[in-house]
Amino acid sequence: MSPRPYRMERRREASDENRLRIITAARELLSSPETSAKFSVEEVARRAGVARMTVYYQFGSLGGLLQALCDSLAIAGGINQLADAFRSPDPIEALDKFVAVFTGFWESDRAVLRALGALAVLDPEFSAVLEERSGWRRKGVRVLLERLAKQTGHPKSKHMNDAADQLYMLTSFSTYDTLAVKRTRDQVAALIQQLARQVVR
Numbered sequence: 001m002s003p004r005p006y007r008m009e010r011r012r013e014a015s016d017e018n019r020l021r022i023i024t025a026a027r028e029l030l031s032s033p034e035t036s037a038k039f040s041v042e043e044v045a046r047r048a049g050v051a052r053m054t055v056y057y058q059f060g061s062l063g064g065l066l067q068a069l070c071d072s073l074a075i076a077g078g079i080n081q082l083a084d085a086f087r088s089p090d091p092i093e094a095l096d097k098f099v100a101v102f103t104g105f106w107e108s109d110r111a112v113l114r115a116l117g118a119l120a121v122l123d124p125e126f127s128a129v130l131e132e133r134s135g136w137r138r139k140g141v142r143v144l145l146e147r148l149a150k151q152t153g154h155p156k157s158k159h160m161n162d163a164a165d166q167l168y169m170l171t172s173f174s175t176y177d178t179l180a181v182k183r184t185r186d187q188v189a190a191l192i193q194q195l196a197r198q199v200v201r
Contacts, residue, residue: 019058019068021048026069027112036115041065066116066129077108082140091148095200096193098144099171102137103189106176113173134172141167148200155200166199 025048030036041062045052059065074080078101085097106113120126141164149155155163169175170192179188 030112030115077105107185
């Protein structure tokens with residue numbers, strides 16, 4: 001047996017390990033206000049114990065690293081459960097599930113998500129990544145509203161844009177983070193579900 005496939009497999013494993021270490025280091029940096037302010041490719045590389053160029057080799061840019069970090073957070077936070085919401089035949093039940101999935105996601109790593117939002121105000125690269133992710137949520141809201149309109153007649157077409165903006169706001173991290181100060185995740189989910197139903201009715 002040629003040693004070449006074995007060497008290639010070992011290189012792939014080393015690359016995967018480096019990738020995981022870098023994403024973990026990025027998350028750790030963002031997990032507290034003291035270290036999140038120092039977030040940079042250089043600081044991530046130092047914390048991960050790799051060369052700065054290794055970060056660029058793995059992710060291409062700071063934006064690529066942020067995309068990978070957001071993917072990791074989404075997986076850990078259960079965003080994949082959104083598929084169940086869209087499969088629900090009842091549009092109100094689908095809306096409730098949509099809200100529940102996002103409240104679970106926002107709660108899963110609030111410190112890191114809060115830091116990402118704060119850095120997005122200052123850094124266009126952070127802002128671009130988060131705006132893209134938020135755009136996916138906005139599209140999901142629109143799909144749910146169109147299903148509701150088709151099956152229940154509400155919201156009316158002339159109110160569709162306002163309803164979309166309100167649901168987009170209600171399912172945002174900033175809304176969750178504010179409401180969760182004195183409430184449990186389940187309590188926040190129930191409150192947002194109640195408000196969302198008022199929007200569509």
